[in-house]
Amino acid sequence: MKKKPIIIGIESSCDDTGVSIVRNREVLSNIIIHQKIHKKYGGVVPELASRLHDMNITKAVKQAIYSAEINQDQIDAVSFTLGPGLIGSLLVGTSFAKSFSMGLGIPLLTVNHIQAHILSHFIQKNINNSYPEFPFLGLIISGGHTQIIKVNDFFKMEVLGSTLDDSVGETLDKIARILGFYYPGGPVIEFFSKNGNNKKFVFSKPVVGGLDFSFSGFKSDVLQFIRKELKKNAFFIKKNLSDICASVQKIIAEILLEKIQKAILKTGIYRIALAGGVSANYEITRTFMSFAKKNKKCEIFIPKKEYATDNGAMIAITGLLKYERNLFDSIHVTPYSKFETF
Ligand code: KG4
Numbered sequence: 001m002k003k004k005p006i007i008i009g010i011e012s013s014c015d016d017t018g019v020s021i022v023r024n025r026e027v028l029s030n031i032i033i034h035q036k037i038h039k040k041y042g043g044v045v046p047e048l049a050s051r052l053h054d055m056n057i058t059k060a061v062k063q064a065i066y067s068a069e070i071n072q073d074q075i076d077a078v079s080f081t082l083g084p085g086l087i088g089s090l091l092v093g094t095s096f097a098k099s100f101s102m103g104l105g106i107p108l109l110t111v112n113h114i115q116a117h118i119l120s121h122f123i124q125k126n127i128n129n130s131y132p133e134f135p136f137l138g139l140i141i142s143g144g145h146t147q148i149i150k151v152n153d154f155f156k157m158e159v160l161g162s163t164l165d166d167s168v169g170e171t172l173d174k175i176a177r178i179l180g181f182y183y184p185g186g187p188v189i190e191f192f193s194k195n196g197n198n199k200k201f202v203f204s205k206p207v208v209g210g211l212d213f214s215f216s217g218f219k220s221d222v223l224q225f226i227r228k229e230l231k232k233n234a235f236f237i238k239k240n241l242s243d244i245c246a247s248v249q250k251i252i253a254e255i256l257l258e259k260i261q262k263a264i265l266k267t268g269i270y271r272i273a274l275a276g277g278v279s280a281n282y283e284i285t286r287t288f289m290s291f292a293k294k295n296k297k298c299e300i301f302i303p304k305k306e307y308a309t310d311n312g313a314m315i316a317i318t319g320l321l322k323y324e325r326n327l328f329d330s331i332h333v334t335p336y337s338k339f340e341t342f
C-alpha cells in the first residue's frame, strides 16, 4: 500500500503561532499559541509579535509532534506561510521551516496564507466529508483580508473583488475598541450580540461598484453615532450594548451576502465557501445558511471554528496538496508582506 504522506504546517503570519501535523487529509494535531499581549494595545504590535513567535515556535512544534504521536523523522515535508502577513513574524516561521527542512533532509513547501484559508475546506472532518466541488466562490473574511475569490482548482484562483480600505475583521476590531473591549473584537461583539435587537440601530451601507467592498464609511458611521449618543448619555453603551453589537453584525452580514449574490449572478457559480476568522461568526454564517435554504441551487460551506481563525492545519493541508503535485520550493525563498497575485 502507498504510504500516506505526513506533513507539518507552520503558521506565523500574524499573532498566532500555529503548528499542525496532517497525515493525508486527516489532522493528527493542531497546536495554537495565542499572543495575549496585544489585547491591551488594541491591535497587533508587529515587534512584539515576532519576538513571541520566536519564543513559542519550538514549543509549538514539539507539542504538535508529541500530540500527533509520531516521531519527527516520519515527517515527509515541511510547509509554512510565506506571506502575506507581518514581515517579522513571517521571517520567524520561514527561518524555522528552512532549518527544519535542512536538518531532516525533507522538502520545503511554501504556502500563501489566503489560499490556505480557502483550502482549509479540504481538511477531512469525518468519514463522509463533503468538499466543495470546483469551481466555487471563496469569501475570505479575516483581520487582514476581505475578498471574493473564484476557485477554479486547488491552485488556480482569481480575485474577483477586494476591500478598498478596511477588512471586515479590522472593522469589528475597531468598533469593539470604541465599545471598550480588547483586541480581537469580533468574538466579543458576537458574545454581546446574543439576545440583542439587531434592528434597533441602522447604519449606512457602503455603495461600491462591482464586487469590491468598503468598510471605512460604515465604521465611521458607527463610531460617530456612538460618540454622539455618549455626549447625550454617558451610559449609552452600557444600556444598548447587545443591540449595538447585534445591529452591527446584521449589517455586516447583509453587506457580505449582497456582494456574494452579485458574484453568483456574475459567475453563475452557486457554491460558496466562507473562510477566515470572521467566518466563525454565528450571525454571518446564519445569514448565509438561511439564504441557501431559500435558494436551493446554492451550497454554503462553513469551516469548523478551529480552522476558520488562523491555524497550522490549513497550512499543513495546503502543503499536502502541493506535495501531492510535486510543487516543492527552494530554500532561497523570502517572505512577502503584501498580497499581489496567486
Ligand atoms: O483569519 P484570522 O484569524 O487572521 C487573519 O488572517 O487576519 O482573522 C482574525 C479576525 C479578527 O479581526 C477577529 O476579530 C475576527 O477574525 N474574528 C471574529 C470571530 N472570531 C475571530 N469576528 C467575528 N466573530 C467571531 N466569532
Ligand code: ZN
Pocket (backbone or CB within 6 Å): 113, 117, 142, 143, 144, 276, 277, 309, 310
Ligand atoms: Zn488568516
